[in-house]
Amino acid sequence: MRTPASQTGRYRRGVGVATGYWLYLWQPGSKVELKVKDGRLVASTAIQDIGTGSRTVIANTVAHEFGLEPHEIEVHIGDSNLSEGPGSGGSRTPHRDPAHAASDRQAQGRDRAEFETQAGPRLERAVARHDRGIARYQRLGGTSRGQQTMSPGVRSPLKEAGFMGIIFGWMMRRFSNMAIGAGVPSSVQVIEVEVDTWLGHVRVLNVHTALLSERSRRPRSPTVRRRAR
């Protein structure tokens, strides 16, 4: 790419790059309750769907873990009487993978027995294949100190805000059960533009972007390409 000094015409091209960073919020007390009712596996959590596919995500992840089809999972959400769920707002809804969740091991034995007495043969086999067994509650967030060490990207940005940051963080945790963690740069974009130096118009020609994302249920990692012109 030519430098600004080497371009003298009306239309000049340039390339820029930048990375993106965003903090993350999590709710360590969030849970998905799994139980068997009338021979069906029921997943319940008090999240509210705001059009982001909460039911689908929960059904897909639970079905995947138990080797079932998503339509075999009955999802109950949108009721505050259910077990505590994460909030729905901004760009966050439950996208956590229960397979990675820390199970309540004390509850496992009791709930597995309860499960097996209520489940039909197919569900029972599905549970038997699931090497983690079944827990009444699958935590959606970790609470151990080990998970909250000060390695890069972990230290909350509120810690940098002094006393008020600490107070705000405490209030968020106390009243909303929400922890604020730092992110790490997780996106990068390379953009090519053409600038009309007479009129000042900027035309974006090409964008190449990479995003760090969570492991997907898709068969393989895709590259999405869009050609507008």
Add this chain to the structure above:
Amino acid sequence: MIQGIGYALYEAREVDPRTGDILTAGMEDYRIPGIADTPSIDVHFDEGGFDHVLGGSVGIGEVATVPTSPALANAIRNATGVRFTEIPIRPTA
């Protein structure tokens, strides 16, 4: 990505300084990118997740839009030698 372009080049809440009325209150007046403003886009997902977050969860909503403005400003700087530090970057800026 396209939203980020709008944020960087077009979107602005214009307010009448005398009355405080919002002048860009509707979609006719609030400029956002159209299909003609949309570039060729390549997106690659690196499904590594976050090692330090239980389950590797990553939000990709905001962080997909955040770098667009600085990358565009850097590209304009590379093309013209002019450094813009405020958005939207418009001909009148």
